[in-house]
Amino acid sequence: EAGVTQSPTHLIKTRGQQATLRCSPISGHTSVYWYQQALGLGLQFLLWYDEGEERNRGNFPPRFSGRQFPNYSSELNVNALELEDSALYLCASSLAGTLNYGYTFGSGTRLTVV
Amino acid sequence: GIQVEQSPPDLILQEGANSTLRCNFSDSVNNLQWFHQNPWGQLINLFYIPSGTKQNGRLSATTVATERYSLLYISSSQTTDSGVYFCAVSGGGSNYKLTFGKGTLLTVNP
Numbered sequence: 001e002a003g004v005t006q007s008p009t010h011l012i013k014t015r016g017q018q019a020t021l022r023c024s025p026i027s028g029h030t031s032v033y034w035y036q037q038a039l040g041l042g043l044q045f046l047l048w049y050d051e052g053e054e055r056n057r058g059n060f061p062p063r064f065s066g067r068q069f070p071n072y073s074s075e076l077n078v079n080a081l082e083l084e085d086s087a088l089y090l091c092a093s094s095l096a097g098t099l100n101y102g103y104t105f106g107s108g109t110r111l112t113v114v
Numbered sequence: 115g116i117q118v119e120q121s122p123p124d125l126i127l128q129e130g131a132n133s134t135l136r137c138n139f140s141d142s143v144n145n146l147q148w149f150h151q152n153p154w155g156q157l158i159n160l161f162y163i164p165s166g167t168k169q170n171g172r173l174s175a176t177t178v179a180t181e182r183y184s185l186l187y188i189s190s191s192q193t194t195d196s197g198v199y200f201c202a203v204s205g206g207g208s209n210y211k212l213t214f215g216k217g218t219l220l221t222v223n224p
Contacts, residue, residue: 031210033211033212037155042214042216042217043200043202043214045211045212045213048210048211055210056210056211058211088155090155090157092157092212102145102147102159102162103145103147103159103202103212104159105149105156105157105159106156107154107155107156108155108156110155
């Protein structure tokens, strides 16, 4: 069974540009979660998508947005990039409504803003 | 929201030694997971353990939900065990998201 896959692995952008990160959940998982791991700030919850809808978001500005597609894959968009957006972005998936097996994370996308 | 505290923040061991990592949480939980973050950043799921005890090879974990703590035991440590260990929980009304502790940085020296 394939795990959670994320692309690209690395991304370098210039301040002010937009970044798009992608995530494919484990087959059968309908919930996708995005987390940011910035240096010194730990793992922070960004967004939760389930059945194509945004269910909740963390304390991040509106320039962090995303969507979930009918096949449950997800995209995270970061607009008007700032230097402090440089971080590892991790995606996780789970079976919605059940927590019997927990969350599985992908390998992450390392975003560098210069 | 729910608070998660891990201890110790740093731990240095010689290969072959045993260790215990602790995770305290501030509210009832319906999910507790231990992760190992490898040098490339991936979070490897070690245990899903909202309560009880589980073992997987040299690793084991115990969660005492009524007392709001969990322990991760690493026996006969190896250099490949080095990395950051995170405890993450969901509960306290926020069932949809995991709240992470700050992690324990484990260094195992040969």
